[in-house]
Amino acid sequence: MNGEDLINRVLREGEREADEVEVFYARGESVSTEIKKGILGTAEESEAWSMAIRTVKDGRIGFSATSDPDRWRACLDAALASGRLSTPQQWGGLPKPTDLAGTASSSDRDLVVTVDDAAGMVADLLSGAAEHPVEVVGGGANLARSYMMVANSSGTLYGMDRTVASVSLEAIREQSTGYEFDASPFRADIDARSVGEQAASLAARSLGGKDIETGRYDVVLSPIAAASILGQVLLPALSGRNVKAGRSFLADKVGDQVFDESFSVYDDPFAPGLGSTTWDAEGVPTRRLVFVEQGVLRRFAYDLKTGYRYSEESTGSAVRSGGDPPGIGFHNLFVDGPRVKEPGDERAVWIHDVVGAHTANPFSGDFSVEISNPFWVEGGDLVEPVRTAMLSGNVFEMLREIGGLGKDSRRVGRLTIPSIRLNNQQIIGK
Amino acid sequence: MPDVRYYDIRCVRGEITQVDIDNGVVESAGTSFFDKAVIRVLGPQGWGILTRDHVEIDSKREVTDLIEAAARLAAVTQDQLDLADAPRGVLSVPPLGEDPRDVDLEEKTRLLAGIEGAARVDGVTNTRARYTEGIDTVRFLDSEGNEYSYEAVRSGFSVLAIASRNGVMQMGSERDHIITGFNLRDKQDLGRKAGEVAVSLLDAKLPKGGTRRAVLDPELAGVFTHEAVGHASEGDLVREGASVLGGRIGEAIGCPGLVIVDDPSLPEFGFMPVDAEGVAVERTEIIRDGILTSYLHNRETLAAVGNGVPGHARSEHGAPPIVRMSNTFIENGGATYDEIIAECKDGILLIGSRGGQVDPGRGVFQFNAEYGYLIEGGETTDMVRDVSLSGEILSTLHNIALIGNDRKMSPGYCGKGGQSVPVSDGAPHLLLESATIGGRGE
Numbered sequence: 001m002n003g004e005d006l007i008n009r010v011l012r013e014g015e016r017e018a019d020e021v022e023v024f025y026a027r028g029e030s031v032s033t034e035i036k037k038g039i040l041g042t043a044e045e046s047e048a049w050s051m052a053i054r055t056v057k058d059g060r061i062g063f064s065a066t067s068d069p070d071r072w073r074a075c076l077d078a079a080l081a082s083g084r085l086s087t088p089q090q091w092g093g094l095p096k097p098t099d100l101a102g103t104a105s106s107s108d109r110d111l112v113v114t115v116d117d118a119a120g121m122v123a124d125l126l127s128g129a130a131e132h133p134v135e136v137v138g139g140g141a142n143l144a145r146s147y148m149m150v151a152n153s154s155g156t157l158y159g160m161d162r163t164v165a166s167v168s169l170e171a172i173r174e175q176s177t178g179y180e181f182d183a184s185p186f187r188a189d190i191d192a193r194s195v196g197e198q199a200a201s202l203a204a205r206s207l208g209g210k211d212i213e214t215g216r217y218d219v220v221l222s223p224i225a226a227a228s229i230l231g232q233v234l235l236p237a238l239s240g241r242n243v244k245a246g247r248s249f250l251a252d253k254v255g256d257q258v259f260d261e262s263f264s265v266y267d268d269p270f271a272p273g274l275g276s277t278t279w280d281a282e283g284v285p286t287r288r289l290v291f292v293e294q295g296v297l298r299r300f301a302y303d304l305k306t307g308y309r310y311s312e313e314s315t316g317s318a319v320r321s322g323g324d325p326p327g328i329g330f331h332n333l334f335v336d337g338p339r340v341k342e343p344g345d346e347r348a349v350w351i352h353d354v355v356g357a358h359t360a361n362p363f364s365g366d367f368s369v370e371i372s373n374p375f376w377v378e379g380g381d382l383v384e385p386v387r388t389a390m391l392s393g394n395v396f397e398m399l400r401e402i403g404g405l406g407k408d409s410r411r412v413g414r415l416t417i418p419s420i421r422l423n424n425q426q427i428i429g430k
Numbered sequence: 431m432p433d434v435r436y437y438d439i440r441c442v443r444g445e446i447t448q449v450d451i452d453n454g455v456v457e458s459a460g461t462s463f464f465d466k467a468v469i470r471v472l473g474p475q476g477w478g479i480l481t482r483d484h485v486e487i488d489s490k491r492e493v494t495d496l497i498e499a500a501a502r503l504a505a506v507t508q509d510q511l512d513l514a515d516a517p518r519g520v521l522s523v524p525p526l527g528e529d530p531r532d533v534d535l536e537e538k539t540r541l542l543a544g545i546e547g548a549a550r551v552d553g554v555t556n557t558r559a560r561y562t563e564g565i566d567t568v569r570f571l572d573s574e575g576n577e578y579s580y581e582a583v584r585s586g587f588s589v590l591a592i593a594s595r596n597g598v599m600q601m602g603s604e605r606d607h608i609i610t611g612f613n614l615r616d617k618q619d620l621g622r623k624a625g626e627v628a629v630s631l632l633d634a635k636l637p638k639g640g641t642r643r644a645v646l647d648p649e650l651a652g653v654f655t656h657e658a659v660g661h662a663s664e665g666d667l668v669r670e671g672a673s674v675l676g677g678r679i680g681e682a683i684g685c686p687g688l689v690i691v692d693d694p695s696l697p698e699f700g701f702m703p704v705d706a707e708g709v710a711v712e713r714t715e716i717i718r719d720g721i722l723t724s725y726l727h728n729r730e731t732l733a734a735v736g737n738g739v740p741g742h743a744r745s746e747h748g749a750p751p752i753v754r755m756s757n758t759f760i761e762n763g764g765a766t767y768d769e770i771i772a773e774c775k776d777g778i779l780l781i782g783s784r785g786g787q788v789d790p791g792r793g794v795f796q797f798n799a800e801y802g803y804l805i806e807g808g809e810t811t812d813m814v815r816d817v818s819l820s821g822e823i824l825s826t827l828h829n830i831a832l833i834g835n836d837r838k839m840s841p842g843y844c845g846k847g848g849q850s851v852p853v854s855d856g857a858p859h860l861l862l863e864s865a866t867i868g869g870r871g872e
Contacts, residue, residue: 036476036509037670043503044479044750052462066463067483068443075463082460085539089455119506137672137791170791172671177791214640245453246556247592249599323446323462356787359798359818363592363599366816368639368868370796372789388794390820390868392639426870428639430822 007151017080018055020094021153025051028146033118038136040122043115053079059088065323090308094152095283106276107161111187113143121192125169128196132204139169150283158279167192171203178202206373209387218348218423226420227412228357233395236362238291239328240302244310249396258297260402262337265292273332275414281326286316303328335417341404342380343421350377368392390428398422436472437497438572441487442747449539449561451546459539466748469496473504479750487569514733516740519710520578521703527611530563530585541614548621549591553629556592576708585613589621593628602627607699607841634815637869643777644865645770648838651857653783653797656758659690662790662823663716664753665731674793674823679737682720684827689761690717698854699841700756706743707751714739728753746849760857763833770832770861772808779803779810793823818868834858
């Protein structure tokens with residue numbers, strides 16, 4: 001018993017003991033080819049199957065998950081047992097079936113999960129990297145296809161396909177390293193050769209960097225560096241759960257001009273992307289959500305549980321990872337705004353990436369990180385590498401005044417983001 | 431099967447129990463199940479690897495089919511790798527004090543709530559605590575006739591407190607994870623400490639960035655050991671040319687007297703009775719008296735690189751084994767804490783860890799302290815917050831001026847190649863000369 005039969009069985013059996021039952025089911029296959037020392041070292045193929053069950057009884061929510069179809073009964077019993085211990089809360093029911101508006105685009109019919117195609121992508125990565133005098137130390141290609149489904153005892157049943165193609169390459173020249181990557185649902189979006197070339201170029205060009213003195217400088221965060229820092233601090237602050245729990249710096253600031261007026265943040269689940277979907281991980285229809293509009297904070301993201309508890313409406317923002325219960329997240333998040341001035345036109349320190357972004361303080365917004373592949377930028381060109389340094393600042397403060405957004409928006413996971421110029425920032429040299 | 435030089439199968443089946451309490455509300459308390467298998471085949475050249483949910487390891491037919499499928503994958507690889515011979519053997523797993531399976535979920539929830547409640551001291555506006563328990567049953571067999579099985583039990587918790595005043599928010603957090611039994615009793619002190627740190631950080635200063643003397647407490651010095659030395663000594667990174675420590679065996683890379691060890695046989699949170707490819711585990715001295723002595727290896731990297739000890743292959747459930755640290759530490763020196771603070775004279779004392787990261791190819795690392803104190807005239811003075819430290823692997827160990835005599839191990843999780851595994855690291859208090867301190871104070 002597998003797939004829909006099993007789901008129906010779990011829903012029926014669960015309803016005997018709970019008011020409501022939900023099943024989230026996912027299965028997938030993937031292949032990956034990994035580069036070892038400049039050649040194709042390892043080929044891997046995965047198949048995965050998982051089922052997560054939620055039960056609701058008198059406002060008590062239970063949860064369990066399993067990767068073994070034969071243990072569905074134990075999983076259901078564990079979900080019911082877990083529900084008996086959770087604190088009861090206001091609950092208005094799992095979503096009923098509805099006609100979904102919009103279309104989602106997160107699956108590529110032309111993407112075939114074969115080791116041959118993944119091996120071809122590795123060959124392209126390596127040929128791109130060969131354009132510069134570097135050693136390739138790692139990287140690889142991955143192709144994946146999955147199917148996921150949410151069903152509940154109110155009759156909701158949605159299913160969708162997802163595909164992912166991704167590549168990465170890490171190069172080194174002496175003690176100068178370069179790393180690049182890309183991922184998309186669409187095989188044709190991935191230019192493996194260009195990713196390999198970019199990584200190698202970073203390693204080759206960062207060699208022989210000059211020291212920088214401690215002081216205040218204008219900096220340009222590349223889309224990758226910006227995504228790392230904002231992802232750690234800004235995104236958690238937009239979660240309704242953190243807001244209501246007193247863990248968000250942005251709580252009580254809806255309607256305020258919190259950031260520079262050139263800075264907007266929105267989630268567009270209907271845009272093509274890794275998180276594209278018309279229903280969220282609880283089966284609530286998704287919608288376009290503007291969180292920050294020209295610097296003004298407009299709203300937060302909610303799932304059903306947090307929404308019901310605090311009398312807010314779910315914004316269709318539930319996501320899942322692994323075998324965890326659903327939580328609040330984002331589908332296809334965009335950082336956007338008018339492009340008035342190119343961030344790198346006037347001299348600044350351009351920062352490709354940072355080391356240690358996860359150590360930022362998500363509540364206060366303070367961070368100090370090591371910077372990777374920094375260059376002096378002038379007239380839009382990277383003119384001279386900088387050896388090494390730290391960047392210290394506060395995310396919430398620095399976004400109040402932005403010196404320009406680049407025309408170089410790119411995908412970094414589920415975030416699409418341009419380079420961001422920030423003037424007068426603290427750099428600590430060595 | 432002519433194109434199969436070697437194969438192994440590792441199955442991990444088990445349960446994860448988690449309790450999550452947020453501001454007094456039991457958000458979730460329950461158990462989930464997993465059953466993962468990894469099948470590796472070494473073909474004429476490199477590895478073909480399959481990962482599956484739920485494999486019947488006792489079914490000859492199923493195993494044969496999987497090996498054939500993995501062999502077809504191996505055929506596309508171009509690597510020229512061999513496996514070194516390595517000692518075999520399985521240590522016995524340390525006995526459990528109290529088996530967490532004998533404690534019902536209700537009691538676990540009540541005990542965790544006690545820790546979470548203890549964090550709610552005056553000034554704290556949010557508290558959150560999580561209990562995590564893992565019961566893994568591991569089975570392994572390979573084409574060389576080795577077979578083993580063992581059970582691993584992990585139990586522990588983390589607690590977070592957030593204090594806020596006039597729009598300023600600060601946090602304190604504590605955690606404790608062990609492999610020797612149920613670990614939620616009599617732990618309210620850690621909750622209280624998280625609360626108290628959060629509240630006192632409201633009045634802490636932002637440190638000024640720059641180069642100066644720093645004293646690291648045992649927890650942070652452990653993270654320093656892990657980031658500054660541990661990763662760069664991993665044989666896979668050395669083999670791939672991605673570590674600045676490559677080709678430096680026999681070189682003095684640290685101060686005299688410095689001993690850095692990775693020891694998977696130690697009954698700390700990174701313990702394993704045997705490694706993930708069936709090799710016996712043993713204490714490995716990475717650095718002896720300041721000299722780089724050994725890399726950490728699996729069978730493949732030992733064959734390719736040499737100069738080191740195998741038995742360091744580890745994997746997350748359902749992922750292929752890679753070279754990892756386990757329990758990593760600096761051995762005690764002779765200095766007392768008071769001597770270290772006095773010798774520092776003017777500098778900064780850094781306490782606790784919010785994590786760290788390293789670029790081993792470039793030889794640069796960064797890590798962040800939970801808080802610290804300025805040291806002025808040989809005494810600790812004002813509290814500081816949001817302070818991190820960065821450095822370069824090849825010079826930083828020469829800058830250790832004093833090694834304390836009070837080593838302590840701290841549990842945590844380490845991420846590499848998308849896999850997270852339990853580890854512990856530790857050190858005594860350390861005095862570092864010319865440390866690069868990141869802080870945004872003026």
